[in-house]
Amino acid sequence: MDRRFFFKVSVAGSATATLAGCGNPENQLIRFIPDEQLIPGLSVWKPSICPLCPAGCGLLARVVEGDAEVIRDGERGVVKMGLVKKLEGNPAHPINRGRLCARGQAAIQAVYHPDRIAHPLKRDGERGTGRFSEISWEQALAELTARLNALAAAKNPQALSFLTRPLPGQRQTLVTEFLRRFGAPPPIVFEVFGEGVLRRANELSFGYGQLPTVDFARSRYVIAFGADALGTWNSPVAQSIGYGEMRQGTPGQRGKFVHVEARLSQTGANADEWVPAKSGTEGLFALGMAHAIMKSQLRSPEAAGLAGALIEGWSEGLPRYTPAEVAAQTGVAAERIERLAREFAERWPAVAIVGGAVCAHTNGLFNALAVNALNALVGSVGEPGGIVFTPKLDFGLDFGAGREDAAGAVTQSIEQMAALVNASAPAPIQTLLLNDANPVFGAPPAWRVKEALLKIPHIVSFGNFLDETSILADLILPDHAFLETWMDNTPESGQTMAVAGLARPVVRPLYQTRAMPDILLEVARNLEQPLSPPLPWTNYEEMLKAAFDPLLEAAGANWEESLQLGGWATAIPSGTRGPVVEMKPMPWVEPQFEGGAKDFPFQFLPFKSQAFLDGSLAHLPWLQELPDPMTTAMWSSWVEINPKTAATLGIANGDLVEITSAHASLRTAAVLAPGIAPDVLAMPVGQGHETFTRYASGRGANPIAILAPMKESATGELAWAATRVRISRVSAAGQLTLFAGGMRERDPEHDHR
Amino acid sequence: MSRRGRSRLKWLAVLIAVSSAGGGWALFGPSGMVQGQSQARTAADSVFTTSHRSTGEAIRHFFGMRNDPVQPIQFPHERHIAQEIACVVCHSGVEWSAVAGLPSVNTCMGCHVGIAEDKEPIIKITTEYYEKGRDLSWQRVYGWNDEAHVLFNHAPHIRSGVDCATCHGDLSKMTVAERAVDHTMGFCVDCHVEKKASIDCLTCHY
Numbered sequence: 001m002d003r004r005f006f007f008k009v010s011v012a013g014s015a016t017a018t019l020a021g022c023g024n025p026e027n028q029l030i031r032f033i034p035d036e037q038l039i040p041g042l043s044v045w046k047p048s049i050c051p052l053c054p055a056g057c058g059l060l061a062r063v064v065e066g067d068a069e070v071i072r073d074g075e076r077g078v079v080k081m082g083l084v085k086k087l088e089g090n091p092a093h094p095i096n097r098g099r100l101c102a103r104g105q106a107a108i109q110a111v112y113h114p115d116r117i118a119h120p121l122k123r124d125g126e127r128g129t130g131r132f133s134e135i136s137w138e139q140a141l142a143e144l145t146a147r148l149n150a151l152a153a154a155k156n157p158q159a160l161s162f163l164t165r166p167l168p169g170q171r172q173t174l175v176t177e178f179l180r181r182f183g184a185p186p187p188i189v190f191e192v193f194g195e196g197v198l199r200r201a202n203e204l205s206f207g208y209g210q211l212p213t214v215d216f217a218r219s220r221y222v223i224a225f226g227a228d229a230l231g232t233w234n235s236p237v238a239q240s241i242g243y244g245e246m247r248q249g250t251p252g253q254r255g256k257f258v259h260v261e262a263r264l265s266q267t268g269a270n271a272d273e274w275v276p277a278k279s280g281t282e283g284l285f286a287l288g289m290a291h292a293i294m295k296s297q298l299r300s301p302e303a304a305g306l307a308g309a310l311i312e313g314w315s316e317g318l319p320r321y322t323p324a325e326v327a328a329q330t331g332v333a334a335e336r337i338e339r340l341a342r343e344f345a346e347r348w349p350a351v352a353i354v355g356g357a358v359c360a361h362t363n364g365l366f367n368a369l370a371v372n373a374l375n376a377l378v379g380s381v382g383e384p385g386g387i388v389f390t391p392k393l394d395f396g397l398d399f400g401a402g403r404e405d406a407a408g409a410v411t412q413s414i415e416q417m418a419a420l421v422n423a424s425a426p427a428p429i430q431t432l433l434l435n436d437a438n439p440v441f442g443a444p445p446a447w448r449v450k451e452a453l454l455k456i457p458h459i460v461s462f463g464n465f466l467d468e469t470s471i472l473a474d475l476i477l478p479d480h481a482f483l484e485t486w487m488d489n490t491p492e493s494g495q496t497m498a499v500a501g502l503a504r505p506v507v508r509p510l511y512q513t514r515a516m517p518d519i520l521l522e523v524a525r526n527l528e529q530p531l532s533p534p535l536p537w538t539n540y541e542e543m544l545k546a547a548f549d550p551l552l553e554a555a556g557a558n559w560e561e562s563l564q565l566g567g568w569a570t571a572i573p574s575g576t577r578g579p580v581v582e583m584k585p586m587p588w589v590e591p592q593f594e595g596g597a598k599d600f601p602f603q604f605l606p607f608k609s610q611a612f613l614d615g616s617l618a619h620l621p622w623l624q625e626l627p628d629p630m631t632t633a634m635w636s637s638w639v640e641i642n643p644k645t646a647a648t649l650g651i652a653n654g655d656l657v658e659i660t661s662a663h664a665s666l667r668t669a670a671v672l673a674p675g676i677a678p679d680v681l682a683m684p685v686g687q688g689h690e691t692f693t694r695y696a697s698g699r700g701a702n703p704i705a706i707l708a709p710m711k712e713s714a715t716g717e718l719a720w721a722a723t724r725v726r727i728s729r730v731s732a733a734g735q736l737t738l739f740a741g742g743m744r745e746r747d748p749e750h751d752h753r
Numbered sequence: 754m755s756r757r758g759r760s761r762l763k764w765l766a767v768l769i770a771v772s773s774a775g776g777g778w779a780l781f782g783p784s785g786m787v788q789g790q791s792q793a794r795t796a797a798d799s800v801f802t803t804s805h806r807s808t809g810e811a812i813r814h815f816f817g818m819r820n821d822p823v824q825p826i827q828f829p830h831e832r833h834i835a836q837e838i839a840c841v842v843c844h845s846g847v848e849w850s851a852v853a854g855l856p857s858v859n860t861c862m863g864c865h866v867g868i869a870e871d872k873e874p875i876i877k878i879t880t881e882y883y884e885k886g887r888d889l890s891w892q893r894v895y896g897w898n899d900e901a902h903v904l905f906n907h908a909p910h911i912r913s914g915v916d917c918a919t920c921h922g923d924l925s926k927m928t929v930a931e932r933a934v935d936h937t938m939g940f941c942v943d944c945h946v947e948k949k950a951s952i953d954c955l956t957c958h959y
Contacts, residue, residue, distance in 0.1 A: 040846030040854025041907075065854070067890065077887030080857035 038065040038082050047090050047566025049489050049501040050104045051482040053613060054166055055235040056489035056499075057104055058093025058566045061506045062086040068510055071118055074134070082507045084108055084483050089237070093501065094569040095494040096237040103611070104237070106622040111481040111510070113619065115693040116464050118511035121476040127454060130471050130691065137514065140477050144519075145526050147431045147458050148182070152529045157183030159428060161456075163414065164435035165616070166191055169488035169501075170547050171517055173397065174540070175435075178520050181531035190414045192442035192614035192685065192704065195234075196717040197359040201368035202389070205307035205376065207577030211235075211493040212387035214353050216242030217249060219385035221347040223258040223340070225282045225371050227355030230267040231629075232608040234355065235494030243270075256347065258340060260285060261357070263605055263640065263682040264675025266629045275340070276677050277330040279603050279721060280591030282358045283367030285337065286374045287311065287588070288326030291318040292341035299345060299377050307376035310369050312585040321588075331677075345378055349385025357605055357721040361591040365714040369586060391498040393490055395547040413716075414439045415709075418452035427455045434461040435516060436479075440468035441615055441689060441702065444718065446663060446709040462516040465619055467692045479516040484509040486517075486540050488548075501567035502548060504541075515540055586714075594708035595662045595724030604661065604725040605682040606703040612686030618696035619689075627739035628684070631671045635737045637687040637700030640673035641727065642680075649729060656734040659683075661725045663708055666701040669734025670727075681727060814898070822892035824929045825882075826874050834925040840917050847917075851906040855891040858882045894930045895921070902958045913948070 038044060043064045050057045066083040069076065087108050091098035110116075120140035125131025151157050162179055164187050166172075175187050195211055203209035211234050216222060222243075227233045230240050246255035259271035262279035277285045293299050294317040301308055301315050308314040313321075323334035323341075330337075344350050354371035361367065372381075380386030412420075414437075421427045432453070439449045453459065453472050461473035464481060479485070489501040517540035524531050525538075537543040545559065548568075552558055555570050562568040593603065608614060611623040618624065627634045639659060641651060651657060653672045658665055659681065668683065676682055688702025710722035805811035813819075833843075841847055846854035862883050865875050882889055897903040910920075918924065922933025934940065945952045 039850045041850035041852035042846065067888065070887070072886045075885065075887070077882070077885070078890040079886065080855075080888045 038063065040065050043085070044082075045088075046503075046506045047092075047564070048087075048483055048503040048506050049168075049487040049566070050087075050100070050107055051110075051168070051487065052103050052107050052617060053232075053236075054168065054489075054492065055095065055237065055494055056168060056491035056501050057096035057100060057237050058090030058501055059100065059104065059107075059503075060088050060090045060566070061108075061483055062088075063507060070510060072512075081510075084111060084507055090566045092565045093567055094497060094499050095235060095491055095501075097241060099237050099241055101237050101240075102626055103613070103617060103623060106617070106620045106626075107482070109620040109622055110464070111483050113465070113693065115466070115619070116481070116511065117466065117476055117478040118513070120478065120512070123474045127472050127474075130466060132476065137512065140475060141519070141523060141526070143475055144460055144477065145523050147460070148523065149528045151430060152182070152527065156430065158185055159430035160184035160433070161417065161429045161431070162187040162433045162435065163417075163437050163439070164189055165437045167435070169490050170395070170397075170540075170544055171488075173395070173547075174517050174520060174535075174543060177535060178524060178531070181524075181533065181535065186411045188412050188414055188417055190437040190439045190442070193360075193608055193720070194717055195355075195359075197364045197712050197715050198355060198368050200715050201354075201359075201365055201372055203578055204310055204581055204583060205369055205372035206381060206389070207306075207580065208389040209578060210389055210392075212353070213390050213493040213496060214239055214242065214351060214387055215349075215385050215496070216255075216351075217245035219246055219349050219351050219380075220253065220255045221258075221344055221350035222246065222255065223260065223344060223350070223352045224267060224271070225286065225352065225354040225367070226261045226358030227353045228265050228267045228608065229353060229355070230270055231265065231610050232613055233267075235491065238494035256343070262603070262677040262680045263607065264630070264673070265356075265607065266610060268675065269630065273340075274675065275332055275336070276675075277332050278677070279357060279605060279680060280361040280363065280367075281330045282354070283363065283370035284321065284326050284588055285330045285332060286352065286354075286367075286370040287318055287321040288323050288330070288337045289341035289344060290314075290370075290374050290377055291321040291326075292323055292338045293345045293377060294318065296342065296345075298342070299379075301377075303379060304373050304376040306580065307369070307373045307381070310583060310585055311373050312587040314373065314585065344374075348378060349380055349383060350378055351375060351380045351386045353387070357607065360712070360717075360719050360721040362593075362710055362713050362719045362722050363589050363591045364712040364717070364719060366586050366588060370588075388496050390491065390493050390495055393498045393500055393551060395551065397543075397547050414443060414449060415447045415718075418443075418447050418449045421452035421455050422448050425455075427452075427457065429456050431458040431460065432456045434459055434463065434470060434473060436463045436616075438467045438469045438616065440472070441692075442704055444663075444707040444709045445705060462519070464513075465693055468690055471691050477516075477519055478511070478513045480505075480509050480513045483507055484513070485515045486544055488544055495569065497569045497571045499567065499569040500548070500551070502544065502562055503566050504563055517543070589713070591722065592710070592713075593722050593724045594710050597724065600661065600724035600726050602679055602681045602725050602727060603677075603721070604659070604703070604706070604723045605680050605721055606685050606707070607682055609684035609686035612684075615686040615689065615692075615702070618686050618699075619693040621695045624695055624699075630675070631673065632739035633669075633671065633736060634739055635699065636669065636735065637684060637703075638669045638671045638734075638736055639727070640671050640676050640682040642676050642678040643672040643674060645678045646670065646672050649727065651727070651729045652732070654734045654736045654738075655732055656730040657727050658730050659706065659725050659727050661706040661708060661723050663723075664706045666703065666706055667730060668701045669736035670729075671736065681725060817898050817900075821932075822894050822929075824892060825889045826877060827928050828874075829928045830924040830930060831926060831928060840924075847907045848911050849908055851904070851908065853907050855893075856889075858888050861889075894932055895936060897936070904957065904959055913950075915944075915948075919944070 043062045045060045045062055048059045048061050050059050061084045063082045064085050067078040068081055068083055070079050087105055089096045089098045089100035120135050120137055121132035122135045124133045151159055160182060162175055166189055167175060179186060198211060199209045216239060230243055257271045258273045258275060259268035260275040260277050260282055261268055262276050264274055268274045294301055301317055313319060323337040326337055327334040352371050352375045354368050358367045375381055375387060382388055421429055443449045459473040460475045461470040462477055462479045463470040464478055483506040485505055487503045491499055521535060521537060521539060524535050552562060557568055610628055611626045612618045624635050651670050655670045656667055657670045658667050683703040685703055687700025689696040691697055707720055708723040710719040712719045843856040843860055844853035846852055861878055869875050920934055942952055
């Protein structure tokens with residue numbers, strides 16, 4: 001065909017060809033329009049899934065064609081490609097229903113961050129100095145494969161370890177299966193604010209070892225014990241939507257909200273009543289309420305069933321937990337306990353939720369069990385307006401023989417791993433695969449995680465950024481950013497239906513990165529001793545299809561439609577309860593603290609930062625710039641102290657103070673916060689990074705660095721609220737950055753009206 | 754001289770006074786490129802900010818002064834037009850979008866795999882860009898300052914049959930595109946009046 005004619009035809013037909021979209025092979029052949037079928041200047045919204053927290057909210061990403069500045073083979077240049085300009089909530093997603101939190105909005109900066117790792121790196125300086133040189137993917141993958149081959153050849157596959165942050169969806173399955181088939185132990189999952197205590201409590205009380213879904217929308221009365229339900233706990237966007245409906249969704253009815261916590265959090269500030277019970281005694285407070293409800297015969301003890309049977313003295317109506325007794329220990333007046341109990345029982349449907357620091361004391365499990373029993377007593381478990389447990393989807397992947405072995409495998413915690421490595425030589429772990437977990441920042445120093453990591457001969461990191469942990473790596477194989485890769489998430493909570501988020505890559509990769517699941521699958525194929533049995537998929541997309549197809553087919557949905565919506569939800573019956581765990585009824589025990597009350601007079605209460613959660617988002621400048629909702633502090637860290645306490649210590653707003661625990665001390669700015677108990681100091685977690693991109697490095701202080709390694713006594717989880725500290729003023733130069741002038745609009749001292 | 758021109762002159766006088774007082778370096782400092790939509794930002798500029806990198810840059814922006822665009826290759830418009838290749842082949846957004854778009858290297862290679870492969874510019878495109886996975890960093894020739902608050906949309910103009918040459922000059926006589934037509938408000942309004950298109954302020958300024 002004459003070339004010129006070819007042009008004319010294609011120009012005349014280009015309007016229809018472009019509008020007809022991707023199905024037109026001729027269109028792809030000619031490539032007159034860019035690869036991604038984008039018309040310059042017109043935006044396309046594509047679904048994806050927010051990766052920042054486990055809630056798994058659905059996103060819509062606005063994609064526009066643009067010039068990306070990239071480095072290819074060491075040379076700077078531009079590439080014309082689809083670029084994401086804005087993220088919004090996906091209205092079709094059943095968890096967040098079109099809404100998105102401030103953190104989710106900022107997730108876009110994780111993609112276009114100037115300090116993203118753009119290509120594979122190999123360490124060429126001392127460990128921890130951050131000196132790396134660029135290598136090719138062929139070389140990087142060959143090195144990783146060689147290390148795994150060496151372990152297999154030495155008949156020592158259990159010396160491979162995988163340390164990761166909680167993995168969403170099928171990534172968890174893939175990593176677990178890879179390790180099992182290689183002969184290695186299951187992945188070590190690390191998160192600072194783990195929810196292990198609450199999951200265990202729900203398993204014991206109700207038979208579901210998962211986080212609850214709170215049906216705020218249909219509730220008339222919510223009492224929250226420490227759970228920052230509107231900010232950072234569980235599924236905050238879903239809960240905030242439900243909260244709005246509870247308050248304003250039914251004409252003439254405004255649900256009441258009570259918050260019980262020693263510090264007035266953002267959630268507490270939204271409540272009708274803030275009840276500053278002594279930190280660690282919230283479980284006692286719940287039992288005091290239960291006592292009052294049973295005593296006034298609003299409910300009978302049997303109503304609580306299994307959940308009640310776990311609490312000592314429940315069947316007798318909790319004789320030891322009289323409001324007067326509870327008032328003495330919690331510091332809340334007996335009349336108030338009785339009144340709240342009456343309201344809670346009478347205003348059904350009512351629900352109690354528990355989380356945060358309440359579960360992070362040494363008696364955290366008891367606190368959670370007590371609140372669970374209170375819930376069960378008023379009949380709000382599995383009922384509209386109460387808590388429900390999201391059914392779990394059963395993916396029909398064929399795992400081959402031997403899956404039963406995996407069930408018996410013991411999952412290590414990072415603390416156990418570090419202790420083991422530090423105690424033995426040579427290190428029992430020879431190669432560590434590191435996926436975006438940062439325990440060097442997020443674990444108490446007494447666990448000696450960094451020391452342990454330095455003893456491990458080979459560390460391979462998949463992270464996008466250099467942080468305190470990944471800077472110790474020998475080899476960095478950077479993963480795609482979340483908008484450049486296949487995403488899936490099956491949220492544990494947030495909806496009464498089973499939900500599976502599913503999204504294809506939104507844009508082409510900006511840098512020379514590769515998806516972590518694809519790396520594992522490729523390495524698995526190239527091993528000298530193949531995995532037994534081998535993984536049947538060549539890439540992650542194939543694995544997702546194999547996982548989702550049977551489910552979608554059974555539900556009459558299809559793959560392509562689900563991808564266009566960004567996921568899929570189904571109303572399947574509630575999941576099966578786990579077996580009843582035989583357990584003796586627990587008595588109340590007081591929370592234990594490290595540090596004597598004489599030397600260390602204050603309880604130290606770290607809390608998840610609204611902007612950075614556990615610190616993993618401190619590298620995003622929009623979030624650094626986000627004023628904290630309570631203090632308006634930004635770009636900095638601070639400690640909240642009661643104004644009266646501060647006055648006796650001579651501390652003024654913005655002063656630099658030193659906080660000392662039995663382990664270490666830190667310096668930060670003081671914020672005089674009216675909403676905090678006089679014997680509590682509260683500090684947000686998230687700042688104080690040594691190494692975490694240009695925006696977070698060397699900024700503020702890390703409260704985890706002074707934490708005592710206390711444990712929740714029944715589960716062994718970190719009790720991060722069990723440290724006592726002292727405070728002293730250093731100078732006036734706290735370098736506090738407040739968006740507003742202070743916590744109050746007017747100084748109450750000068751308020752003459 | 755128009756009133757606007759006189760006002761510009763007044764400002765220039767102020768500027769000369771300032772620069773003779775020691776600020777003259779600012780205009781000629783090592784500023785790189787002009788900020789604004791007419792120029793691509795330099796690749797080294799990776800910080801999220803809308804500010805100017807030098808005083809000179811800020812001053813040039815204030816006066817709406819723009820450098821002439823520097824294109825990565827001397828693209829011969831006249832030769833392509835002589836081959837009867839329509840503008841829309843490369844500026845593919847023009848019929849549906851606000852912007853016409855500048856072609857990616859894939860667009861070039863759509864034809865030049867097989868055509869004029871032995872010519873020097875094509876060799877350059879192939880080896881320096883296409884094979885290295887890079888694109889041509891075209892620079893925009895036309896555009897308004899942000900302060901003008903003009904939101905121009907190509908698509909309705911093309912649909913109503915305005916010839917590309919009306920606003921962009923006769924490209925069949927140019928190699929790289931040059932600013933052949935001065936896009937003043939008078940130029941736009943004259944045509945709108947003639948074609949009985951709306952001359953409401955909000956048609957263009959919104």
